[in-house]
Amino acid sequence: MTRIDIQAIADLIRRVAEEEVLPRWRNLADGDVTQKDAAGDIVTVADRAAERALSAALIASYPTTRAIGEETVAERPDLLGLLGSSETVWVIDPIDGTRAFASGSAQFDVMLALVRGPEILAGWIFAPVAGAMHMAERGAGAWRQDAGSPLVRLAPELPRDPASLHGVYGRKRLSPEARKALEQRGRAFASLRPAISAGQDYARLVSGHRHFALFQQTYPWDHLPGLGIAQEVGFVHAKHDGTPYLPGDSDGGLLIAPDRDTWRLLKERLLD
Numbered sequence: 001m002t003r004i005d006i007q008a009i010a011d012l013i014r015r016v017a018e019e020e021v022l023p024r025w026r027n028l029a030d031g032d033v034t035q036k037d038a039a040g041d042i043v044t045v046a047d048r049a050a051e052r053a054l055s056a057a058l059i060a061s062y063p064t065t066r067a068i069g070e071e072t073v074a075e076r077p078d079l080l081g082l083l084g085s086s087e088t089v090w091v092i093d094p095i096d097g098t099r100a101f102a103s104g105s106a107q108f109d110v111m112l113a114l115v116r117g118p119e120i121l122a123g124w125i126f127a128p129v130a131g132a133m134h135m136a137e138r139g140a141g142a143w144r145q146d147a148g149s150p151l152v153r154l155a156p157e158l159p160r161d162p163a164s165l166h167g168v169y170g171r172k173r174l175s176p177e178a179r180k181a182l183e184q185r186g187r188a189f190a191s192l193r194p195a196i197s198a199g200q201d202y203a204r205l206v207s208g209h210r211h212f213a214l215f216q217q218t219y220p221w222d223h224l225p226g227l228g229i230a231q232e233v234g235f236v237h238a239k240h241d242g243t244p245y246l247p248g249d250s251d252g253g254l255l256i257a258p259d260r261d262t263w264r265l266l267k268e269r270l271l272d
Contacts, residue, residue, distance in 0.1 A: 004062070004114065006122055006137045010145065012057055017110050017128040020049040021095060025129070026104045033102050036074055042098055047071055050094035050110060058090045065114075069094055070221045083220055083248035088116045091247070093221035096125075097197040106130065109199025113224035115247040123228020125199045134203050134229055142206060142232035154233050156208025158258035162265060165189045168201050170215035182214075185270050202226025205256065206233050212266055215254040220247055223254060236260050240271050 024032070024046040036043040051069040058067050068079045069092035082089050090112060095101050097108035106129035114122040124135045131147030134154070142154040159165060169182060171194050186192025195201045195213070204210040206229045215223070224247055227237055236259060239245050239252035255271070257263035 004122060004137065006124070006135050006140075006143075007151075008061075009058075009112070009122075010124055010126070010133050010135050013054070013110055013112060013124055013126045014133065014147075016050055016053045016057070017126060020053050021046050021101075021110060022128050024049075025101060028102060036071075042102060043071060043074070044095070044098060044102055046101065047094045047098060051092050054092050054094065054110075054112065055090070062088075064088065065090060067092060070219070073221075080220070080248060080250075083115060084117060084246055086117060088114065088121075089247075090114055091220050091224050093199075093225065096199040096222065100197065107196060107200055109197070109203075111199050111221065111225035113220075113228050115224060118244070118246050120224055120228040120231065120247065123225040125203055125225055125229065127199070127203065132203070134206055136206075136229040136232040138228070138232065140232070142229045144207070154206050154229070156206070156233060158208065158211055158234065160258065160262060162189055162262075162269075165211040165262070166191045166193075166209070167212040167214065167266075168193055168195045168204070168210055169213070170195045170217055173216040182270065188269050198222040198226060202230065205235065206230055211258055212262070213254075213256045214266070214270060218245065218252065218254045219250055227256070230256060234258065236263050238263065240267070242267070 032045045048071050051071050055067040065088045066082055067090040073079050093111040095108050096111050101108040110126045112124045122137045126133045133145045136142035143151045145151050235256050237256040245254050257266050
C-alpha cells in the first residue's frame with residue numbers, strides 16, 4: 001500500500017461531512033431515523049450516506065485496502081474478521097453520537113481509523129459543527145486542525161499525580177450498583193465523569209482536558225480512531241485484565257492512561 005496522506009484524508013472527511021451529514025443535521029424527515037437492533041440503537045440516512053461515500057472514496061484512492069463501517073457490519077457481522085488479518089482496513093464510524101445528531105445536538109463526530117493486523121496505523125476524529133479535526137499517523141505525531149487554520153501539533157502535559165487526574169468512564173454495560181461503586185472509587189482522583197461519546201471523549205483526552213478513560217464496551221469503530229491518535233500523544237491502553245486490546249476485539253473492556261505506571265495504579269484503584 002502507498003503511504004497515506006493524512007491531510008488529504010482529513011479533507012475527504014470534511015467534504016463528506018459537508019455533503020452528507022451537515023445538510024441533514026436538524027433537517028431529518030419522517031422515516032430518516034430507524035431502529036437498527038433489539039438493543040434500541042438507531043441509524044439515520046446520514047449515517048448510511050456518509051459511510052457509503054467514505055468507503056467508495058477511500059477504496060478508489062487506495063485500491064489494495066478494504067473498508068468496513070459500523071452500519072456495514074450491522075448488516076454483515078462477518079466483515080469484522082478482516083480486523084486482525086493481513087489486510088489493510090479502513091474502519092469507519094460515519095456518525096459517532098447518532099442519538100445526539102438525531103436530536104439536534106452538536107455533540108457528534110465522523111471518525112476513521114486505518115489498521116493492519118494488530119497495529120492502528122492512523123486515526124481521525126472530526127467534529128462537523130465545530131469544524132475541529134484531530135488526526136494522527138503512527139510514528140509521525142498527532143495534530144489538531146480547525147477550519148481554515150494551520151495544523152497544531154498535539155503535545156498535552158499529562159499529570160502523573162493521581163489527585164490531579166481527570167477521567168471519564170463509559171456507562172454502557174454497567175449496572176446501577178457497579179456504576180455507584182465505580183464513582184465511589186473515582187473519588188481518589190480529581191474527577192471521574194460519565195463519558196459523552198467516544199469521539200467527544202477521545203478529543204478531550206488527546207487535548208489534555210482529560211487524563212484517563214475506562215470503557216466497558218469496545219466496538220472497533222468507537223475506539224480505533226481515538227486510540228490511533230492517543231498512542232501518538234503518549235497514552236497507553238489495554239484491556240481491563242492487562243492484555244492487549246487488538247483491532248478486532250469487542251469485549252474485555254478498555255483502560256487508557258498517560259503511562260504504564262499510571263495504568264497499573266488506575267487498574268488497582270478502579271478495577272481490582
